[in-house]
Structures are given as C-alpha cells and as structure tokens.
Amino acid sequence: MNRGGTTFWIGAILFLAAAFAMTQLIGNQYPFFACYVILQFIVLAIAWNVLGGYAGYVNFGTSAFFGVGVYTAVFLFKSIGAPLVVQIAAAAIVGALMGFALGLLTLRMQGIFFSIATIALTIVIETAITNWRYVGGAAGIQMQQPAPMAPFTSYVQMLFFVQALLVVLAVAISRYIQNSWIGRGLQALKDDELAAECTGVPTLRLKLLACVISGALMCAAGAPAAMYLQYADPSSAFNLNYSVSVLAMSLIGGTAHWAGPIIGAILLGATQQLLTVTISSEVNVLILGVMLVLFVVGAPEGIIGLIRKARGNRGEGEA
Amino acid sequence: MFSLDLLQDALVSGVLLGCFYAAVSLGLSLSFGLLDVPNVAHPAFLVMASYGVFYLNDKFGVDPLLAGLLITPLLFVFGLVAYRLYYETFEKRGSDAGVRGIAFFFGIAFIIEVLLILQFGVDQQSVTASYIGKAWRIAGMRIPYRLLVAFAVAAGLTILLTLYLSKTFMGRAIRAVAQDQEALRLMGADPIRIKQWAFGISTAVLGISGALLIIVAPVNPTLDRSYIGRTFCVVVMAGLGSMSGTLVTAIILGVVEAVVLTMFGASWAPAISFAMLLGVLAVRPQGLFGRRS
Numbered sequence: 316m317n318r319g320g321t322t323f324w325i326g327a328i329l330f331l332a333a334a335f336a337m338t339q340l341i342g343n344q345y346p347f348f349a350c351y352v353i354l355q356f357i358v359l360a361i362a363w364n365v366l367g368g369y370a371g372y373v374n375f376g377t378s379a380f381f382g383v384g385v386y387t388a389v390f391l392f393k394s395i396g397a398p399l400v401v402q403i404a405a406a407a408i409v410g411a412l413m414g415f416a417l418g419l420l421t422l423r424m425q426g427i428f429f430s431i432a433t434i435a436l437t438i439v440i441e442t443a444i445t446n447w448r449y450v451g452g453a454a455g456i457q458m459q460q461p462a463p464m465a466p467f468t469s470y471v472q473m474l475f476f477v478q479a480l481l482v483v484l485a486v487a488i489s490r491y492i493q494n495s496w497i498g499r500g501l502q503a504l505k506d507d508e509l510a511a512e513c514t515g516v517p518t519l520r521l522k523l524l525a526c527v528i529s530g531a532l533m534c535a536a537g538a539p540a541a542m543y544l545q546y547a548d549p550s551s552a553f554n555l556n557y558s559v560s561v562l563a564m565s566l567i568g569g570t571a572h573w574a575g576p577i578i579g580a581i582l583l584g585a586t587q588q589l590l591t592v593t594i595s596s597e598v599n600v601l602i603l604g605v606m607l608v609l610f611v612v613g614a615p616e617g618i619i620g621l622i623r624k625a626r627g628n629r630g631e632g633e634a
Numbered sequence: 635m636f637s638l639d640l641l642q643d644a645l646v647s648g649v650l651l652g653c654f655y656a657a658v659s660l661g662l663s664l665s666f667g668l669l670d671v672p673n674v675a676h677p678a679f680l681v682m683a684s685y686g687v688f689y690l691n692d693k694f695g696v697d698p699l700l701a702g703l704l705i706t707p708l709l710f711v712f713g714l715v716a717y718r719l720y721y722e723t724f725e726k727r728g729s730d731a732g733v734r735g736i737a738f739f740f741g742i743a744f745i746i747e748v749l750l751i752l753q754f755g756v757d758q759q760s761v762t763a764s765y766i767g768k769a770w771r772i773a774g775m776r777i778p779y780r781l782l783v784a785f786a787v788a789a790g791l792t793i794l795l796t797l798y799l800s801k802t803f804m805g806r807a808i809r810a811v812a813q814d815q816e817a818l819r820l821m822g823a824d825p826i827r828i829k830q831w832a833f834g835i836s837t838a839v840l841g842i843s844g845a846l847l848i849i850v851a852p853v854n855p856t857l858d859r860s861y862i863g864r865t866f867c868v869v870v871m872a873g874l875g876s877m878s879g880t881l882v883t884a885i886i887l888g889v890v891e892a893v894v895l896t897m898f899g900a901s902w903a904p905a906i907s908f909a910m911l912l913g914v915l916a917v918r919p920q921g922l923f924g925r926r927s
Binding site: 367371373375420423424427428430431432434435436438439441442443445446453555559562563566597598600601603604605606607608611612615 | 672723727733734735736737738740741742743744745747748749751752859862863866870901902904905908909911912915916
C-alpha cells in the first residue's frame with residue numbers, strides 16, 4: 316500500500332510535468348482542445364464512478380452537474396469577474412450541495428427510478444437556466460478570456476493545466492475511497508443495501524458522501540469549460556450526450572477499479588475526437604451507442620474485467 | 635394575460651393532447667409497467683415508427699394511420715427480437731440487469747437516432763393527409779382535426795388494449811407473469827415466451843402511436859429525448875401497467891402542460907413532465923406502484 320502510494324504520486328507528478336511541458340512546447344491549438352476534452356471526461360468519468368461504480372446508483376444526470384458547473388462559472392465571472400480558482404471552488408461547493416440533494420433522493424428511490432429521477436433533474440435545471448436571462452438564456456452567452464497567469468502565454472494553456480490538476484485530484488480521491496473503509500462500505504451497500512444496513516454499515520451517510528464527492532468533482536470539471544470555449548449555452552452544456560458518454564466510459568473501462576474510468580475515458584474520448592474531426596459528429600454518437608451496447612453485452616465487467624479474466628486464465632489468481 | 639377563454643382553450647387542448655400522450659405511452663406501460671424492462675429506448679422506437687410512416691406516406695402516398703397499421707407486424711417482430719436479445723444478455727444472467735439494462739437501451743436509442751439522421755437528415759419531417767391542417771370550429775374554439783383524430787384513435791387503442799389484457803387468454807397470461815413469474819412456471823407455462831409476446835405487443839402498438847406522433851406535429855430524429863420524460867412520467871404515475879390509469883394520468887399531464895404553456899410560455903414546456911415525474915417519485919418511492927412492497 317505504502318509502496319503503491321509512492322509509485323502513484325510519482326506517476327501523478329510525471330503526468331503533471333508532461334501536461335505542463337505540453338502547454339509550453341505545442342503551439343497548435345487543436346491537440347490542446349482534443350486533450351482538454353479527454354481530461355475533462357476523465358474527471359467526469361471518475362466522479363461518476365464514485366457513485367455509479369462503487370455504490371451502484373446509476374446517475375444519468377452527469378450533464379446536470381456539468382452544466383451547473385459551467386453556469387456557476389459564467390454567473391460568477393459575469394457578476395463579479397471572479398478569478399478561475401474562485402469559479403472552480405464555487406462550482407465544487409454548488410456541486411456538493413446538489414450531490415447532497417441527490418443523495419437524499421436515494422432514500423426514496425433505487426434502481427431505474429433513481430436513474431429516471433436524475434434525467435428529470437437535468438431537464439428541469441436546463442429549463443430553468445434557459446429561462447434565466449441574466450446568463451444568456453437559450454441563446455447562450457459569450458465571454459472574453461482574461462489575461463493568463465505567469466508561466467502561461469495563453470489562457471487556454473492555463474485551463475489545460477488546471478484541468479490536469481483536477482484529474483490528479485479526482486484520481487487521488489477515487490483511489491483513496493476505493494482502498495479505505497468508504498469503498499468497502501459502498502461495495503457492501505451495492506451488493507445488498509438492506510444486508511449492509513443490518514450489519515451496521517452507515518448506508519445513508521456513505522451514500523450522501525459518495526453523492527457529494529461525485530457532484531463536487533463533476534461541477535468542478537464543468538467550471539473551466541465556458542472560459543475555454545469563451546461561450547456557453549444551455550442545450551450544449553446540459554446535453555444528454557455528456558451523461559451517456561460518461562456512463563459509457565465507466566462501463567467500458569470497468570467500474571470496479573479506479574483505473575477503469577480513466578481507461579474508458581481515454582479510449583472513448585480519443586475515438587470520439589478522432590471521428591469528429593475525420594468523419595462527422597453524428598458518427599461519433601453512433602460509435603458511442605455501438606460501443607456501449609457491445610461492451611454491456613459482451614464484456615459486462617469492462618476492460619478491467621477482461622484484463623482480470625486474462626490474468627485468471629494464466630493461473631495467477633491475484634487481482 | 636389570463637382569461638377564462640384561454641383556460642377553456644387550454645383545458646380542451648390539454649385533454650386532447652393528453653389522450654395523444656396516452657397513445658404514445660401505452661407500449662411503455664406494458665414493457666416497463668408490467669414487465670419491468672427498463673426500456674428507455676421506447677421513445678426512440680416511437681420516433682423510428684414515425685419515420686416508417688413518413689417513408690410510406692412520402693413515397694407511396696399511403697394514409698398515415700394506414701401506414702402505421704402496415705408497419706405494425708414489422709414492429710411486432712422487432713419487439714420479439716429485442717426482448718430475446720435483452721433476455722439472453724441480462725435477465726438470464728441475473729445480477730445487475732438494472733444498470734447495464736438501462737445502458738443497453740440508451741445505447742440502442744442513440745444508434746437509432748443516428749441511423750435516422752444518416753437516412754433522413756436532421757430536418758423536421760411531416761406527413762400529408764386530408765385531415766391535417768384543417769380545424770373544427772365550435773363554441774368560439776378552433777380544434778385542429780389532427781388532434782381529434784389522435785384523440786379518437788388513442789381512446790380506441792386504450793380500450794382495445796384494456797380488453798385484450800382482461801378478456802383474452804394471452805392478455806391474462808401477461809398480467810399473470812407480471813404478478814408472479816415463478817407461479818406461472820410451476821403451472822407449466824413458459825413465462826419467458828409470454829413476456830416476449832408482451833414486449834412484441836408493446837412495440838407493435840408503436841405503429842399507430844408513431845403515426846399519431848407525426849400526425850400531431852412534425853418529427854425529427856432527436857425528438858425521442860423529450861418523450862423520455864413524458865412517457866415515463868405517464869407510466870410511473872399510472873402505476874401497475876394499468877391501461878386506463880395510463881389514459882387518466884396522460885390527460886392530467888396534457889392539461890397541466892397546456893395550462894402552463896398558456897400561462898408561462900413555451901420555454902417552460904420541457905420541464906413540466908419531468909418536474910411532475912420528480913414530484914411523484916419523491917412522494918411515492920415506486921411511483922404509484924402498489925405491487926412492489
């Protein structure tokens with residue numbers, strides 16, 4: 316555990332160094348954008364997995380959290396010109412509160428009813444934002460990027476690095492949860508909520524915790540998006556594609572391990588970016604659907620599951 | 635801007651619209667309400683059926699309702715295959731069908747959406763028939779014939795399905811399988827075949843529902859997303875897969891939508907069904923379901 320921890324942190328530092336080097340060395344804007352989107356999806360997929368993978372509550376409202384993150388940033392920037400750090404922190408707090416509310420919903424509904432409720436939540440919030448003139452309403456809102464901070468020459472590069480930081484934070488949190496009593500508790504309530512409650516697992520507290528963490532991370536991931544594109548509108552910020560993409564990434568990668576969503580996000584995110592550029596954005600939605608169905612049917616445990624199976628077949632029972 | 639005239643208009647069009655919502659929700663009431671299949675692709679199947687109707691109407695000039703009847707057998711077979719696939723991959727394996735089942739149907743919905751876009755483009759499509767575009771004037775109101783057609787057909791469809799489920803052997807078998815699958819197995823019947831049949835009927839109904847959808851308003855490939863809320867709202871509120879309950883709750887939804895539309899404007903429309911759904915879910919955990927304790 317301790318040795319694994321050291322390796323993990325060295326890996327994280329190397330990753331951040333690579334991200335920083337990329338901001339300094341690559342001049343072309345497009346690879347930045349593609350990688351930025353993938354980083355953003357990694358954070359979202361990990362956040363989704365904390366609730367969906369560990370606890371087994373399938374959240375279809377990723378886009379609700381993401382969109383609220385975007386609009387928290389938009390609102391703060393427009394009203395008081397808040398700096399990026401404040402935008403992200405505020406988004407995380409709003410996301411945590413939303414997560415708490417969502418967690419209270421789990422008291423009354425489970426399974427598909429919970430999932431449908433999260434879709435409902437998305438549409439209700441989207442409609443409210445659409446009718447809120449101050450942040451642009453249905454037409455959307457344009458924003459001017461402020462000057463970047465010291466080592467970065469453009470704001471986009473700075474946002475890229477910030478998103479990389481968020482990735483490290485998200486991975487660290489999800490890894491900690493998985494290896495601690497929280498993860499074991501969530502696992503227990505996923506397998507059988509009633510049995511877990513009866514054996515003394517504090518299911519409600521755990522569910523609330525998972526919802527809060529998941530929500531805060533999702534909103535935080537959304538906050539820099541508006542500044543990156545210099546534009547935000549409700550129908551793209553709350554697009555159902557986010558929810559389904561993120562769910563697909565986690566399922567494709569495998570929900571049982573913190574690395575699963577990362578693998579899925581990189582694989583699916585990169586494929587989507589490539590297809591959007593080379594063919595069309597319609598085909599990219601098609602691929603999303605096809606891959607989702609294929610993996611759910613053919614490899615229910617995702618890529619992580621396939622790896623474990625391959626190892627198991629070679630006679631190494633260790634997972 | 636609020637007056638009694640407007641309210642009267644809203645009530646009448648709400649009732650008509652509600653019947654139409656019932657017609658597009660009946661299939662889901664069977665598959666989700668009775669069979670517990672998390673069929674979030676139901677609205678996508680519905681839009682697909684509408685495009686089938688559009689194709690027949692556009693190419694051969696077939697009347698939309700007749701076209702809906704013509705594609706019904708195809709949709710029935712489609713449903714049989716879809717359920718078999720779902721059963722083999724999820725229900726048979728048992729555990730965790732919920733999570734992956736929903737993901738599976740969402741994947742299918744996305745695939746259908748994109749295939750429709752690739753085939754027909756993203757534009758709105760509509761059908762032509764003698765009763766579309768004309769209106770009936772009564773007591774100072776103007777009621778479009780297409781809504782009246784939808785109303786009549788929806789009412790007929792509901793009555794037919796209710797009779798089918800209560801009077802025929804197969805219909806009773808479907809309700810039995812919803813109550814206790816194991817008991818049915820012990821009596822020597824094959825619950826899976828009955829469920830497959832029921833799922834087939836739930837998609838077959840979409841032939842007529844899809845025709846109504848495109849008669850009432852133009853259709854585009856991503857229309858299914860706004861109907862996820864409406865159909866699930868109706869079915870969850872109705873509970874137990876009861877067909878008459880579906881009709882009643884659909885009319886409630888139609889009236890509420892129409893009244894809110896008149897009072898606050900169209901931009902609030904998408905949230906109504908979802909907000910009602912959230913309300914129902916929060917107050918009654920399993921919707922108004924009585925059968926799961």
